Amino acid sequence: MKAILAATLTAIAALWGVPANAQSSDYPNKPIRIVVPFAPGGGTDLTARIVGDALSKAWGQSVIVDNRPGASSQIGIDFVAKSPPDGYTLLWASSDGISILPAVKPTVPYKIPDGFEFVSTFAAYPLILAVNAKLPIKNMKEFVEYAKAHPGQMNYSSSGAGGGGHLLPAYIAKEIGVEMNHVPYDSGAQTVVAVAGGHADFGTAAPSSTAPYVEGGTVRAIATTGKGRTSLLPSVPTMAEEGYPQFTEDLFYGMFAPAGTPADIVAKLRDGVQAVLKQQATVDRLHTMGLEPLGLTGNDYKQFVVNDLKRWGDIAKAIDFKLR
Known part of the structure; x- marks a missing residue:
């Protein structure tokens, strides 16, 4: 049934003279929303706005930062995990909700790493x-x-x-x-x-x-x-x-997309964040915020998060720290 549906959609696209992958190839053709799972003013919010502003200028498309705090960042993260994987609803998160909370609370409503595409880290920071x-x-x-x-x-x-x-x-x-x-x-x-x-x-x-x-x-x-x-x-x-x-612990900020987001869209997002990160003005600004550039992408980013999750899980186990 799925094969028939796919063939039908391809045929319809051909009849109209539109490539079957048009939705990805002309991305972005409408405003992008970057969800920050914290209230405005903190480091997660500030770094999201640096990237959002830069991508908006580079792509000529609005990039909106949408603050959705609550439940220790679970509300915003879960919202993105359940959003359409079309590249128009993205997550900008920190270690807090990605590799720390899931290590101490197995009932979080999203799955790490399976619930997301790992676009790019942006910066590392201490507490x-x-x-x-x-x-x-x-x-x-x-x-x-x-x-x-x-x-x-x-x-x-x-x-x-x-x-x-x-x-x-x-x-x-x-x-x-x-x-x-x-x-x-x-x-x-x-x-x-x-x-x-x-x-x-x-x-x-x-x-x-x-x-x-x-x-x-x-x-x-x-x-x-x-x-x-x-x-x-x-x-x-x-x-x-x-x-x-x-x-001694360093945390991170980075971008994620819902699992299943097309690879070419993930690649464009990755390249966009990396381009921002390579600008000397960005590096200088990060340093004024006490942050260090961190540009992991794809599988390297994913493995980094998996290792970080284990590290915090080991700490939680050592001190018998659990959340229900």
Whole structure:
């Protein structure tokens, strides 16, 4: 039956003098939507807009960033997974919902890696552990001492339950043997706002979300989880430098398309993101945000995510961390 239908469609296309693959070959011929599963203002949103603006200019077609926060990024990610695989609804996500949440919550409604086509990564970034500036904490030693002196009293904010900003502090708490309380929000930007306003004692978020509040004096950056110091906050030591190499973790931002999206459309999207990434102006802008360019595509991207999923799964298992 499928063969008959395909032949019929091809015949109809031929009668009208239109190639059977016209829908792919003239892509894009209408506005593209890039879904960001977080509220505006965080690193995921900011990087999505860099790419969206560049693709819009290059292709002469509107590229709209559609923020769909909620359920620790599950709402936006699942929306894309269930969207038509035609290249007009795409996902711009971070490690949080792609390789961390699925590692600790097997009931997420989408499947990694089977639910998506892996278009391209864009940037890698660390998390910055930042505390409210009024607390007497200036380094990891003082952080641990303060936490142990206030068991069960420290609150930490994150961009959602089950993301890196939740799992990493839970890992820290387990390692130092102190209970802490999690307060979830809908973006990295909101994570830091909560710390700055005293609604949380500390939080972990991307450098781009954290730096303005460090400069404003309302939060104090204690350490970065990156393998090296970040260019945006160069005076902030790494976790390894502070004596905690086990907390070294870099996350990523990247583009995905629903599984089944035609290969030529995926290729055009991949080439589009890669072209943006190769521009020196983009590299410079990423550095001003504390990000490092990361241009994995296709199977390399997919394997990277699978390995990352296993890494976070191992951490969750080691500290008996689960979400229902």
